[in-house]
Amino acid sequence: MLPSRYSAPAAATTAEGWTLSRLTPPSRLHGANGLTTGPDGRIWVAQVPASQVSAINPDTGEIEVISAMGGDIVAPDDLVFDDHGNLYLTEITLGRVAMRSPDGTTKVLRGDIPVANPITWHQGRLFAGECRIGARILELDPAGGDPRVILDGVPMANAFQIGPDGKLYVPVMGANEIWRVDVETGAHEVVAGGLGVPDSVKFDAKGRIVSTQVASGEVLRIDLQSGTREVLANLGPGLDNVTFVGDRLFVSSINGSITEILEPGKVRPLVQRGLQWPLGLAVADDGQVFICDGVFGYALDTGAEGVEALRLAGMAFWPGSPGYLRGATPGGASGEWLVTTGLGMIARYRPGEGASDFLASGYDQLMGIAVSGGGAIAFAEYGTGRVHLIDGAEPRCLAEGLDLPMGLGFMGDSVIVAEAGAGRVTAIDPSGGKNTLAENLGRPEGLCLRDGKVVVVDTLGKRVVQIDPASGSVTALATNLPVGAPPGVIPRFLGPIGDMAGPMINFADITCAPDGALLIAGDAEGSVLSLRALQG
Numbered sequence: 001m002l003p004s005r006y007s008a009p010a011a012a013t014t015a016e017g018w019t020l021s022r023l024t025p026p027s028r029l030h031g032a033n034g035l036t037t038g039p040d041g042r043i044w045v046a047q048v049p050a051s052q053v054s055a056i057n058p059d060t061g062e063i064e065v066i067s068a069m070g071g072d073i074v075a076p077d078d079l080v081f082d083d084h085g086n087l088y089l090t091e092i093t094l095g096r097v098a099m100r101s102p103d104g105t106t107k108v109l110r111g112d113i114p115v116a117n118p119i120t121w122h123q124g125r126l127f128a129g130e131c132r133i134g135a136r137i138l139e140l141d142p143a144g145g146d147p148r149v150i151l152d153g154v155p156m157a158n159a160f161q162i163g164p165d166g167k168l169y170v171p172v173m174g175a176n177e178i179w180r181v182d183v184e185t186g187a188h189e190v191v192a193g194g195l196g197v198p199d200s201v202k203f204d205a206k207g208r209i210v211s212t213q214v215a216s217g218e219v220l221r222i223d224l225q226s227g228t229r230e231v232l233a234n235l236g237p238g239l240d241n242v243t244f245v246g247d248r249l250f251v252s253s254i255n256g257s258i259t260e261i262l263e264p265g266k267v268r269p270l271v272q273r274g275l276q277w278p279l280g281l282a283v284a285d286d287g288q289v290f291i292c293d294g295v296f297g298y299a300l301d302t303g304a305e306g307v308e309a310l311r312l313a314g315m316a317f318w319p320g321s322p323g324y325l326r327g328a329t330p331g332g333a334s335g336e337w338l339v340t341t342g343l344g345m346i347a348r349y350r351p352g353e354g355a356s357d358f359l360a361s362g363y364d365q366l367m368g369i370a371v372s373g374g375g376a377i378a379f380a381e382y383g384t385g386r387v388h389l390i391d392g393a394e395p396r397c398l399a400e401g402l403d404l405p406m407g408l409g410f411m412g413d414s415v416i417v418a419e420a421g422a423g424r425v426t427a428i429d430p431s432g433g434k435n436t437l438a439e440n441l442g443r444p445e446g447l448c449l450r451d452g453k454v455v456v457v458d459t460l461g462k463r464v465v466q467i468d469p470a471s472g473s474v475t476a477l478a479t480n481l482p483v484g485a486p487p488g489v490i491p492r493f494l495g496p497i498g499d500m501a502g503p504m505i506n507f508a509d510i511t512c513a514p515d516g517a518l519l520i521a522g523d524a525e526g527s528v529l530s531l532r533a534l535q536g
Contacts, residue, residue, distance in 0.1 A: 009525065011480040020478050020531050023300065023519070024309055027274025027526025028063060029054065032252035034078030034119075034159060035243035039085050043243060043250055043258065046076035048092060049276045049294065049504060051494060053079065053100075056258060058245045061270045070489035072106040073098060075504075077131075078159050078241070080121045082142070090116035090128060093494045093504065097128050097140060109144050115497060118170070122162040127183065129157040131497075133174055137181060151186040154179075159200035159241050164207045171198035171211060178211065178222075192222055192229075197317055202242040204249070212239035212251060215317040219251055219261060232264050237315050238295065254295055256526070275310065275526040277506060280327035280368070281446075282337055283513045290337050291521075291528060292325035294504065297339075297351055300528070313351040316501075320354035322347035324501035327369045327379070327509070340366035340379055342501035346390070360395045363388075367507050368407040368447065370415070378415045380405040382505065387417055387428060399428045406507060407447030407456070411469065416454050418444035425456060425467055438467045438474050443484065446509035446521060455518060457508045459484025464510065464520060464531060478531050482524040483508040 008020040030050035038044045042055040044066070051074055053067040067073040077092040087100040088109075095114045100106045110116075110128075117131035127150075129137045135154040138147040155174025163169050168181040169191070178192040178201055192198075192209070196216025201209055209222040210232070217236040222229050238254040249261045250270065257273035280292035289300035290313065297314040314321050324342030331338045335352045344363035347356040364383025371377055376391035378398065385402040388395050404421030415428045416437065424439035425447070442460030449455070454467040455477070463479040484506065485491045494504040509521045520529040 008529070009480070009482050009522075012478060012482075013480055014478045014531070015476060017534050018477050018531060019534055020529060022522070023528045023530050024275065025527065026482070026522070027256050027276070028061075028271050029256035029258070029274070030526055031254055031276040032256050032258055032271070033240050033254065034076070034090075035241040035250065035252045035258075036080050037243050037245050038081060038087075041245060043245065043270075044079060044081075044087070045252060045258070046079045046089060048075045048077050048494075051075050051491065053087075053089070056271065058248065058250065058260070058270065061258075063271070067100070067106075068489075069485065069491055073100065075494050077117050078119045080119050082121045082126070083124070086142075088119055088121065088126060088128075088142075090119050092117055092131070092497055099142070109140060109142065110147065113138070113147075118158055118160045120161050120168075125183075127160070127162075127168060129154070129160065129170070131156050131158055131173070137168070137170065137186075139183065149186075150183055151181055151188060158198070159202075161202050163203055163209075169201045169203075169209060171201050173197055173199055173214070178209065191224060195220070199239070200241040202244065204244065205247055210242050210249065212242055214239055214254075215315075230264060232261050233259070233267050235259055235267070236312065237317065273310075275528070277523045277526065278509075278521045278528060279507045279523070280325065280340070280509045281511045281519050281521055281528065282328040282330055283511050283519060284330040284334070285514055286334065287514060288335070289513075289519065289528075290328050292328050292339065292509075294324055294326075294342070294501070297321075297325050297337075297349070299351075314349070314354070318354060320356055321351075322349050322356040322358070325349075326507055327367050329369050329371055329511075332371075332375075338369050338371065338377060340369050342504070346377070346379055346395075359390060360388075365503055365505060367405065367505075368409075368418075368509065370409045372410040372413070376410075378408055378410065380408050380417060382406060382420075383503075387415055389415075399432045399434060402426065406445045407509060409447055409449045409454070411449055411452075411454070416447060416449070416469075418447040418456055420445055423460075425454060427469070437469055438465075438472060441465065441474070445484075445507055446511075448510050448512045448518070450512045450516065450518065455510060455512070457481075457483055457510045457520060459506070459508050459523075462487075464518065477518075481520065481529070482522045482527065483520070484524060486524065 034046035075093040076089045085102040115132040118129040136152040160170040181188040196213030199214040219232045255273040258271040260268040291298040299313045327340035346360040367380040369379040389398040403419045408417040442458040444456045446457040518531040
């Protein structure tokens with residue numbers, strides 16, 4: 001039996017005979033990407049998955065949301081202040097650079113910078129770049145004029161900064177190097193290589209580079225004069241950026257953590273890590289739980305407390321990873337999971353071995369995946385409104401004309417699918433015929449089968465409902481759940497990030513554990529919930 005370690009969300013209610021709890025604590029930040037220190041002395045954080053900007057007190061960890069989901073700023077990845085308190089941001093999924101004035105008004109400076117990522121300000125000049133193969137490094141006109149290309153053909157530039165010598169120091173992820181670039185001529189040279197995939201470069205007060213390594217999880221200090229390298233900390237894979245508050249050093253991670261490095265080997269968590277979303281959930285017959293969280297895949301360690309219960313099983317930058325993880329179901333063998341990815345692929349993923357076998361590719365925004373008792377694999381293609389089946393040598397389309405299909409499962413030979421766009425649940429027979437089981441459900445996303453009933457997460461209604469296929473009756477099992485966008489907020493579409501991930505669409509999944517507990521992706525708060533029927 002999975003332990004119920006944390007109390008249920010305060011507003012949530014359950015039907016008689018059911019109880020709700022959390023298996024993981026809620027996240028304080030839904031991802032933490034770019035960092036900069038504001039004029040107010042706080043740490044300003046760009047948050048791609050939450051599509052917001054927050055400011056954090058470096059002493060207390062108190063968080064204030066500056067630009068919330070649904071606002072003018074969309075999927076911010078990096079940010080920097082100018083000398084007048086204007087905040088410049090890259091919006092990675094829209095390919096934009098925006099400016100937020102001190103009075104809170106926002107305007108778009110450029111909208112033609114694919115995979116816009118790094119940005120920095122130096123002596124009245126604004127520089128930005130792209131995190132893609134063949135990227136450009138640009139000098140931008142703060143007034144919105146045409147940019148000047150400093151260098152192109154860069155294999156994935158990330159968070160950069162001008163050094164004491166006036167040159168631009170660029171972490172080049174695709175080359176696993178740090179480059180020094182002359183911003184006037186574009187001439188460049190490698191100053192460090194053989195790293196752990198660097199994704200940020202900042203300078204300390206002594207002119208030394210401090211660089212995060214997204215794959216290895218190391219924070220490195222590099223003395224360019226002597227060539228020495230020192231590991232200040234190993235905080236785990238997924239590190240993103242660095243900022244200094246005076247002489248104090250803070251590091252962000254994609255997992256939402258902010259950590260202060262006090263001295264080499266000694267750290268202070270300012271904001272604990274957590275889940276960015278989560279998305280797909282899967283439970284194997286032996287009780288193993290797998291959590292899809294975009295860049296990360298986690299196993300749930302039932303013997304651990306707090307965020308330590310989230311054991312990193314794999315990530316997009318590790319060898320053998322299938323990439324950005326969205327949907328999952330047990331793959332049959334122990335430790336194997338069938339997954340859908342952000343780049344439209346189906347894979348058998350064995351994170352313990354660091355290996356993936358790809359079964360299909362080329363699909364548009366894949367969501368849920370399920371396996372029948374006979375081994376057939378069904379998966380939902382959200383972008384085209386189709387459900388596909390792998391029951392032979394090649395995948396085939398089972399049904400089309402569906403309205404944003406997301407979660408699905410097998411009931412005998414039929415595939416049951418949640419159509420998020422239509423607010424209905426549909427049964428698809430082996431010949432592709434469709435029959436509506438329930439409608440007027442808001443936005444049904446995750447779906448699973450339990451004791452012959454269909455259970456669905458309705459993110460618009462903030463509830464989990466149970467559908468009786470025989471009668472069509474719909475019963476709410478839990479309401480006021482932390483799923484979907486906040487009430488009244490229409491989230492902006494988060495498009496693809498170059499070749500790294502397709503559109504980042506939330507998918508509040510649900511799955512049934514062997515003991516009958518329902519596990520729910522609480523994507524509004526970054527938790528995994530457990531909904532359980534009381535015994536007796």
